[in-house]
Amino acid sequence: MVEQGKPVEFWRWPETNWVNPDIDWIKGEWITAGVDVGSVSTQAVIMVDGEFYAFGNTRTGSDSPNSAQKGMDYALEKTDLKLENIDYCIGTGYGRVNVPMAQQAITEISCHARGANFMYGPDVRTVMDMGGQDCKAINVDDRGKVLNFMMNDKCAAGTGRGMEVFADLIHIPVWEIGPRSFLISREPPSISNTCVVFAKSEVVGLLEQGVPENEIMAAYCSAMAHRIMELLKRLGVKEKFVITGGIAKNEGVVKRLEKELGIKTAEQAWANPQYREKNYPFDTQLAGALGAALFGQSLLELGKAKSVRKT
């Protein structure tokens, strides 16, 4: 499995990009972009008149401006669109103030709410954004407007980065953790959920005791689910309940959270029947950047922003 002398990084999730074959951007009036520079991943989404056109999903590097540029280049890669053709670009996420091509920065709370509204439909009432370094619980209305929000004030435990650290520690690719955490004979007690470092040493201890890997994964996933529960309990969960961000792809966490909450999360599919029919890629990590691009569209339509398109 592991080749000698070749470093293997189990946390490295694959980067993706895509372009919508059904849209010709030249015919579009407004071309807006959203760049979500998170602590772990960077997404760039390009929309043409409010329709999903292209995206790039990359890992954040050590420098926000470079990461934003990389994400944007990756999104533009398969298109014949250039940065100069974009009317308005909005930065969001942890590094939003350091996005060089953005004309405006909007907090990720608003953008995730708006993005989730677009992706999952207007009947979404609670959005849980589980990002790389923090999680936010948001109540939204039918237009994707934030009604109530709550952010965790602790560290990276129980978030995406914690999961990556964990994957590297037990030498299992990060995307296999979810499915494998169910291959167990009994549900183990969950591990420490307050700190990544404590959780890590606890995992090392469990490995030493000879606890099977899959059981440790289950313990870690349930710790994460439990941590999110604290936030959701305070805010109150209303259906339709959706999870955005990278952890939404980890069924080990999502299913355990559903069990603890007693509420199912909405199916991860486009609310727009056309998008569903044409099988456009649905990536929960895109919510923030999608929301930002949609805000750009609204601002242009309302005349609150001026197009910076050069060609």
Place this chain on the structure above:
Amino acid sequence: MIANYGFNDASGDWFLILNTDKCNGCGKCVEVCPVKILKVGPDEIDIFREEPVAFVKHEERKKIKYHCAPCKPGYGLGLPPCVAACEPAAISFSDGWKACFKDSHQ
């Protein structure tokens, strides 16, 4: 919109809750706050709102457990200054303390 700025310390989970629908942006809370963590400015969550609104400064959000703790209700000191100063009653504090300090209040 209800904005929750939370922190937790040894006495439990606490929240400084700001109801931006009631907030009129008068800035009285900013004046009375002994540690100056509040600010009045454009609404960063609801970008279409025109009127200014009070919020907790960005750089202070992760530190409010140190700043808000001396004012937090439950020690018999009455309302925190920001809550008392707010005329439209837009600011409130989570009532988790009621459980914590049940005995001392009865």
